[in-house]
Amino acid sequence: MNLNENLIKKFGDSFSRNVNLSNYSWFNLGGPAEFFFKPKDKNQLIEFLIAAKKINLKTIILGAGSNTLVRDNGVKGAVIKLGSNFSFTKLVDKEIVEVGAATLDRKVANFAKDNDISNFEFLSCIPGSIGGAVIMNSGCYDDDISKILLSIKVIDINNCIEKEIKYEDIKFLYRGTNLPKNLIIISVKLKGKISNKNKIEKKQIELISKKKLSQPSQIKTCGSTFKNISKEKKAWMLIKDSGCNEFKEGDAMISEKHCNFFLNNGNAKSADIERLINKVKKTVYAKTGVNLELEIKIIGD
């Protein structure tokens, strides 16, 4: 029995091979995952990590794919995507919620609202999962996940052991953290402030409309391509001032509404998006001396 048959036998329909990842990235692009694993629960995830470690199978975790470009040749090794049991919301205390790492940010925002907990409103504007939001320290309009995070539960890929990491032990950066790459977040504890459902709903609606005005929707994108330099010096300004906003590579284009949003206009390849990224980066550097840093993650070969 070969490696694939062994794993298929052990993990059944949670494990598959040659899975098209374009369905799992908001760019709607990218090649296949050599192996794809969707754990049913924590125990199965740990069991899989132990099996993968034994045969030196590389693993990578994907959230909702709203910040990830998958290369055209796909990903070698196993892509792990947490299954529906990792999507849950639970009230722990009157201001504290625990949510599964695969829970969509919007769902977390609504759960907090339904329990009269404020400070989660910004999550209603971010399309990813909570696991991805922690890794990216996602946020908008002066809020980010670090402001409401209490702790995370993770499985360490190196020793396949579960542990809890408290807020104090994480260094949060602008759109990132110092968390090592060998951790899979399985759940997250967040703390807000008791308020009133109607007030919270009003703020959510305000933020969503504000976002709709400044950012495109209904397009194949992963949001901001580059990190802002500062509040005053935004990536989109540098892109526009350097005359890059009409650049295109095949069907990889830049949004007219927000020139830090790169998009797949239908038939782009991931390589087109990467070429566009590099062209913009080079031009902005030549014109302004600023070296733009990627906000989106690129995976694959």
Ligand SMILES: Cc1cc2nc3c(=O)[nH]c(=O)nc-3n(C[C@H](O)[C@H](O)[C@H](O)COP(=O)(O)OP(=O)(O)OC[C@H]3O[C@@H](n4cnc5c(N)ncnc54)[C@H](O)[C@@H]3O)c2cc1C
């Ligand atoms: C239209 C649009 C608007 C956006 N607006 C914003 C915005 O306002 N503010 C903002 O900050 N971002 C924004 N984004 C970007 C994106 O939504 C966020 O970065 C989001 O938090 C990513 O979550 P995800 O689950 O999709 O992560 P993915 O893209 O799947 O992964 C991102 C990173 O997190 C890691 N990861 C994911 N889940 C886990 C886990 N369980 N354990 C360990 N690592 C994990 C991945 O390995 C990867 O490194 C926008 C994107 C789009 C498409």
